[in-house]
Amino acid sequence: MAMIFGITMGDASGVGPEILLKAYAAGELRYPVVAFGDLEVLERCNRDLGYGVELRAVNSPAEWREGALNVVDLGCLKADQVRIGQVDPRSGAAAREYVVAATRSALKGEIAAVVTLPMNKEATQASDPSFTGHTELIGALCGVRDVTIMLASDELIVTHVTTHMSLRRAIEEIKRERVERVLEMTCQAVARLRRNPRVAVAGLNPHAGEHGLFGREEIEEIAPAVEAARQRGLPVEGPLPPDTVFYLAVRKKRYEAVVAMYHDQGHIPLKLLDFEGGVNVTLGLPIIRTSVDHGTAFDIAWKGIASTRSLVRALDLAAQLAGAAAPAV
8 A cells, every 4th residue: 555644634713624635626635634623524614615526434444545635533513513713612622632643643653744734723722722733732742852943944944943832931942952952853854855965054143143242152052063063064154144144055065964953943944935835844752643734724714725745845845755656746
């Protein structure tokens, strides 16, 4: 049997169900997939938007068959419980269960990778106050803490030393050991996606600290990590001024990837370049996990206008990372 890839339905109140059905109906999902979600919700969305997708309930990915969108029905939500376009604790709790089920399936080797559709943090936190994002939840389920986010597009790859935390805390978390570990994870991942990758490391402060004038994090934490990585043969350079490093990577083609120090430093340029096509990858896991790089988009949910581009690319990237054979054209 060909590799099977799991796709979580995301928050039912948002664009997740719509994107999944729309992409399947259009034949854009080029690899065998099984959805983790609620069959009733997908049936309602399918009917309301007229996609005409044949849906088949399965107990596990092992029951996957061609000819329909196979759904591991978790029975969390009824169709009439969905509050489209609204923050809903029930939808948030259900979305968490889809991720848990898909992750456990991947850990058992039932699926080759997990591809996630968007959740709403506020909705999920109503039932799980500790929830901060997919990355941290999946990391905990896999029993690992040393994980990070990689964003990928055709033009740029960005990884992050810190992710979902306040900027004040992120600055405190910029330590040599963490930077060095992210450089290692970055080089390993980028080498699977680009030939002879070159990785730039952004500074934290303006002008990368200006030799200590604007902060000492570059001198005391980042530069030593970069030097240690270079001594191990990793193709990294930096720390470079954050206001020019992305220009050098994208316009001058000097680097294939940039390691950012905090969430927005990396997310803003990537989303500016390719908001609809960017893909989120979690590094440091024992499984492959990719995701769309957009939110639940409550304002346009269930209107049939949401773009499927990020989902399609997330699945393609998951397949590439898993070593799946390219589908016949």
